[in-house]
Amino acid sequence: MAVSSVSVAARNLGAVIDDASRGPVHLTRRGRPVAAVIAVRDLDRLQRLAEDMTDILDAEAARHEMRETGVEPLLWERVRADLGLR
Known part of the structure; x- marks a missing residue:
């Protein structure tokens, strides 16, 4: 260093x-x-890792809330079908 x-x-x-x-x-x-x-390559890597960590924490918070409220997850196939997407 x-x-x-x-x-x-x-x-x-x-x-x-x-x-x-x-x-x-x-x-x-x-x-x-x-x-x-x-170095810029290190900054880019840190930013990607921070975004990934944010996504992981958001997903965990959503799973926790779903467990607490008893809400069932929606399958992506069902969402696409409901929206008329292929």
């Missing part, structure tokens, strides 16, 4: 970007962590 102060990183932005292509670069101000620079 690379660590740099914000002031040093500002003077050496190209090097920070190069370092970030190999792994996160943690930026500090007065010795405290304040930010990180990561």
Whole structure:
């Protein structure tokens, strides 16, 4: 893990970007962590994982509510048929 102060990183932005292509670069101000620079591919992966986790949590919440209320799930085939879709 690379660590740099914000002031040093500002003077050496190209090097920070190069370092970030190999792994996160943690930026500090007065010795405290304040930010990180990561590669775009890592950001894309984190965003996909966050979306997947949101979907998983939403589905679990829906299953829990259905158990609590006794509501039966609708099968996708039934929904499509009810809407006149193929």
